[in-house]
Amino acid sequence: MNQDTFLDQVAQRTRTSPQQAAELTRATLETLAERLTGGEVLDLAAQLPKPLQLILKPHPATEAADRFGAAEFVARVGRRAGVDENVARDAIRAVFTTLRGAIAGGEFDDVVVQLPRDYRGMVEPAMAPGATRH
Template identity: 40%
Template sequence: MNYAEFVEVVARRAGVPSEKAEAVSRATLETLTDRVTAGQASNIAGQLPRELRQHLHKTTTAIGSQNAESFALNQFVERVARRAGVDVPMADAGMRAVLSTIGEAVSKDELEDLVSQLPKEFWEIIQTGAGVEVRPRSA
């Protein structure tokens, strides 16, 4: 999937214009990077269009860690809204569209690795929207 296709799929799923789909895609990927480990963010980035990869680079936090933060889905949506400069309903629809599109764009193995780092409420979004059955890998 190339960048234009990714954005078009997100826009259609979220019911938003392409420019909003781009902003929400960037914000969702940046927020996803907060929620997963640096290695997982890098692995996902490698399977997405080049234009999206920069938004999945984990930066070092104030305490020097590149670990995943633990926060709930509603907090995820609030962060997306702030980063994208959109309201919460648009951020929610966009985030769901982006996660679903990631579910189609990456390999099944990478998708299983991703959902293993996320609570069930996240992987249910990916599975439902992308039309794939995905379960976290067992440790």
């Protein structure tokens, strides 16, 4: 999947413009990069289009994930994208669903395993049968 297709799918799922979808995607991927281990970030990035790979940069100082819950994840995405938490939560679901369709299934499962139980509300829509179809 190329970057334009990825962003178009996020825009459709969030009912926003492609520009807003790009901003929401950037905010979500930057926050996800903080939450995953460095190795997992690199594995995920390797399956994405080059412009999106550049967003997923593991922090050079640590291989460990920054441990924060779903509420903090949503808050960080909201701050980064300049949107309220309801918009951020919907965007995160849209980006996760698009990610699942863009990468190998096993890789998405590897990402999900690193997220605690309180992320379920954001991840489960991406896991539903047919979620990635348009």
